[in-house]
Amino acid sequence: MNKVNLLRGVAVAGLALIFAVSVLYAAGTVGRDLFLYLLVAGTALWFAGILLARRTGSRSSSEASHEHQN
């Protein structure tokens, strides 16, 4: 369960990164190249985090139901 929450946290951090970097880019604090790289990084964090969290969550719930059946 903790691992699932951690992965979800990674995913949300990805979204926060996308939002923060766009604000910083608009404010002129971050250069264009870094802005573009961090957008891709935020995107990767979101999809990796949320997909792995779902996978881990469904695996642990099926294991739990298997143990319950045993």
Added chain:
Amino acid sequence: MDPKRKKVQVIEYERERVPENKTKPAASFWGLFSSEHVAGTELLIGPLFVVHGVAAFDVLVGLVLGNILAVLSWRYLTVPIAIKHRLTLYFHLEKIGGRRLVVLYNLANGLLWCFIAGAMISVSASAVSVFLPVQQPSLDAILPESFSMVLLVLLVGLLISVIAARGYDAVSRFATIAAPWMVVMFIALGISTLPDLGIHSAGEFWEKANEVIWKGHNQPGFVKFTFWHILFFSWFGNMAWHIGMGDLTIFRYAKKASYGFASVSGMFLGHYIAWICAGMLYAVQLQADPSNTTVTPGPMASSTMGFAGVLLVLISGWTTANPIIYRSGLAFQSVNSRWSRYRVTLVAGGVASFIAIFPGLSMRFLDLAALYGLILMPMGAVIFADHYLMKPLGMVPFFAERKNIRFYLPPTIAWILTLGFCLVLNLYSGVQVFFLGLPGWFMAVALYLLFSLYYQRKINQS
């Protein structure tokens, strides 16, 4: 009957009321609306407002009011009927007009969905085109201008159609996962355009909004949009779902009518923030090159957000096109249940892909969206009249079911005559398609009641 088939039908409640204990919490409706209404279409609509020469005040205020009217339409027209009967739209229509009316409705719906899916295929193809040396279509293009673009659109369409034909679940799950990312990306898209638009503080926004983004000059060949165009477009852009009662199928699971307010999430994230951000993106393109007026989301997003922008266009177009092609296939399949769903979905995808090769579809998407809602709206008016007005006027609601009629004519007559009335208003009085929904709705209600009065008396006497 095959026991497995029976089980599926019971679970989905396709031909029975949803039991009270199977209703869903309000949060699921908030999530559903925010994911369904932040889609690839927003990347066309926002820029097309700029093409139509809307002014900043008109778009910023008109969208607020139009979206509020849309939310109120869901809350006070659709949801009360949905939770009273708890039936799918199709079963509801079957009770009113008989099985053949549903077939007719599905054919119209399936074909219209092919057009919407076609627009989404062209949005996705525009994302892929960033990596290829293809010529982008011009703003006034109706027919294809480049063979390589036609080939690209057909390839993307084929890929999307095959995925849709293979099943809905995986894409639906991916769309749900992608939805929060798309919302944040749309907001980031708007924010990242600010430096290019010369906006460096909140105080500068209003001035630049008027002078750089929504300047109020329409492109040649595109009608000038006013406050009223924006208000009615944002109200009626989803007319098929609220006034047209398409969302009866979703809201039959709502516990209370107040759940209709969940549509706020879709309207204000998708039809406000996303439209405004997409409009700002187009303004950046115009500022860089005033002669580059084409609306191609892929290159636009790529120039501002790089690879992540291309992904946004690709995913938002694909996750919209896929379920639409799937639903279109189901609608066509309902005509004859012996037809293979796989093949019918492929055919629907093929039709959508063929339509997508015409760039006029994307460049005139606002007209298409308005027309889509208008064509399906009369059935919503029929459902409204059947629910609220039949009994007070001494007539029988759900007449086809009560009398076991396979094709009860008044709904179909009301549908066809309403569309004829709207066509006359459009051709001879010059009323634009964006404004036809309102008079059309009243006409559909009146015609349905009038013909029901005649037919019900005639059938009861015989």
